[in-house]
Amino acid sequence: MIELLLIPLAFIMEMIDSSLGMMYGTLLSPLLIGLGFDPLLVIPSILVSQALGGLVGTFSHHKFKNADFNGLTKHTKVTLAIVLPGLIAAFAGVFLAVRIPRDFLRLYVGILVILMGVLCLTKFQFRFKWWKIYLIGVISSFNKAFSGGGFGPITSAGKILGGLDPRASIATTTYAEFPICLTSFLLYVSLSRIPNVYFPLYLSIGAILGGLAGPYLCSKFKIGLLRKIVGLLAILSGMWILFRFVI
Secondary structure, eight states, rough: OOGGGGHHHHHHHHHHHHSSSSOOOHHHHHHHHHHHHHHHHHHHHHHHHHHHHHHHHEEEHHHSSSOSSSSSSHHHHHHHHHHHHHHHHHHHHHHHHHHOOOHHHHHHHHHHHHHHHHHHHOOOOOOOOOHHHHHHHHHHHHHHHHHHHSHHHHHHHHHHHHHHHHHHHHHHHHHHHHHHHHHHHHHHHHHSOSSSSSHHHHHHHHHHHHHHHHHHHHEEEEEHHHHHHHHHHHHHHHHHHHHHHHH
16 A cells, blocks of 8 residues: 555654654655645644644653743743744635645746855854744745745744744744644645545654654754754655656
8 A cells, every 4th residue: 555655654754853843744745746636635634733742842842942831931932933824824824725836836946946055155144033934834834835835944034034043943843743634634625625635644653753853853953064964855855846847
């Protein structure tokens, strides 16, 4: 059964995602669609599995001290600043996803992600402002709900550029993925049913296991190196999105 391969695929992608703040939906979504699976099966399945992986990953990030989520800390507030406006954007993303083509959004997301990755590889950094974090939440959540990817590269790179510690940036991205992805999934389910329950189940098993392992790896990276890795992955992610647009 080809669907059994979903478990190791989701494990690898979520381990990368929860250790570096991106790549789960951005890579897994086009890969599964390219294998012939229905996009309206793939996207909600990715959303629910990443929600569960993000929930487990959040506890792991806190355990390995990549971020402090014990109460209303700065890291919790950063997460809320991404999530609260992002939930509204997720409604818009799902509403449009079932009605219009996605090619032009992919072009926009690809260019934006590459730009943020390039800036991460430099010493560029803007002054921390809460409204900028809100804006990152709106853009990234809309992208996630609309296309299944683009959330991690924008939020992780954006918060690093905003002066947040790279480990905390990745951890708060993992935390934010839980409510954003879960809400988007529930919206999909309310608009159309998922034809294969085993598909999201296998992805969820792999994502949960990856969410346990990824934060440990994140805790072992040096801060300067971590910023460069996030920047490089953002550029590769954006190039992959643009490649999909061309073909």
